[in-house]
Amino acid sequence: xxxxxxxxxxxxxxxxxxxxxxxxxxxxxxxxxxxxxxxxxxxxxxxxxxxxxxxxxxxxxxxxxxxxxxxxxxxxxxxxxxxxxxxxxxxxxxxxxxxxxxxxxxxxxxxxxxxxxxxxxxxxxxxxxxxxxxxxxxxxxxxxxxxxxxxxxxxxxxxxxxxxxxxxxxxxxxxxxxxxxxxxxxxxxxxxxxxxxxxxxxxxxxxxxxxxxxxxxxxxxxxxxxxxxxxxxxxxxxxxxxxxxxxxxxxxxxxxxxxxxxxxxxxxxxxxxxxx
Numbered sequence: 701x702x703x704x705x706x707x708x709x710x711x712x713x714x715x716x717x718x719x720x721x722x723x724x725x726x727x728x729x730x731x732x733x734x735x736x737x738x739x740x741x742x743x744x745x746x747x748x749x750x751x752x753x754x755x756x757x758x759x760x761x762x763x764x765x766x767x768x769x770x771x772x773x774x775x776x777x778x779x780x781x782x783x784x785x786x787x788x789x790x791x792x793x794x795x796x797x798x799x800x801x802x803x804x805x806x807x808x809x810x811x812x813x814x815x816x817x818x819x820x821x822x823x824x825x826x827x828x829x830x831x832x833x834x835x836x837x838x839x840x841x842x843x844x845x846x847x848x849x850x851x852x853x854x855x856x857x858x859x860x861x862x863x864x865x866x867x868x869x870x871x872x873x874x875x876x877x878x879x880x881x882x883x884x885x886x887x888x889x890x891x892x893x894x895x896x897x898x899x900x901x902x903x904x905x906x907x908x909x910x911x912x913x914x915x916x917x918x919x920x921x922x923x924x925x926x927x928x929x930x931x932x933x934x935x936x937x938x939x940x941x942x943x944x945x946x947x948x949x950x951x952x953x954x955x956x957x958x959x960x961x962x963x964x965x966x967x968x969x970x971x972x973x974x975x976x
Contacts (some may be wrong), residue, residue, distance in 0.1 A: 736786045736805050737765040738851075740818050744779025745914065748772065750808040756913030762811040762818065762851050764804055767791075771808065777960070782822050786844075794845075800852050811855045812909055814902070821846045858906065869907040872899065876908065876916060884923045885947040890916055925961050928954075932970045939966045 745758035749772045750765065757763050759781070765771045767788045786794075795802045804811075821843045828840040875897055883893075893916060894901045908916045924946055931942045943954035958966045 733768045734788050736767045736788065736791050737763075737771070738784040738786070738847075739763040739765075739773070740781045740784070740822055741779065742781040742819065744776050744781075745918070746773060746775040746779055748774075748808065752808055755808060755810055757810045758909060758913060758915050758918065760813045760815050760817065761909075762813060762854075764809050764811065764851070766805040766807065769808055782826075784822070784825075784847075794848065798848075801848050804848065804852055804855060809855065811851050812858050812906060813850075813854055817850060817854070818847055821850070858910075869910050872897065872904065872907045873911040876904065877919065880920055880923050884920055884927070885945070887947050893920075921957075921961070925958070928958055928966070929962075929969070932966055939970075942966070 739762065741757060741759040741761050741763060743759050745756070748755050748757065748763060748765070751770055755763070759779070763773075791801070791805060825840055825843040825847065828836045828843060833839070876893065879893060879896060888896075890901055890904070894904045897904065899907075904916055908914060908919060912919065914922070928942060928946055931937055931945060932939075935942070937945060939955065940951040943951040946954065948954040948957075955966055958969070962969060964972070
């Protein structure tokens, strides 16, 4: 699944591996009675199939899989992040010190995060694991504790919102979809969508992830892509005209956007039905 980079293993209980670039066909499938997994998804999205069912996730987030849980990840193109494993015995010692960590590894779970929230502590953890500075083991432990504390608090915050406002989140996402339908060609920023809806960007993001498994920007891009497909197949507009119609200032950028999402250029997409 991963790039050619090797896992950084200095302390036996903390192997840390960069995920690199992942193709849509790649997956991570594993079951281990002694290892707990934490995947920090910095970019992209995907699904994970566990014994409990299928879970969708979108960056930025942490996907936590407890020891003994069979799991199979499917990542989208260019998903990236880090994979961290913690031995069951070491986690048990951490839980003995702080019982709140137990809820993180009670069952497979997606923890919504703020952008870049874990980037620095994970980078420092990797640095200490790979190094030999004085007290590097203690430093690695401190960074791991910081990561677990942030995840525990983020999970508790997410669950509190979900418990208090499940219907409100669904209503907000319905309003967001209606607003996207009106303005998806207008290059509105996420801040403008949030302001129009009268909520913070964080609240909008949390509601969107909770209800759809996707970020607001992904919902907007999904709508633009759908209209692009319709225009390419059902109109006589040129590709450049289609780009301007959809609100793109640069047809070349539109072509890159479409190609990345669909795996083929707008011209190839338009010509394919003819060849069939």
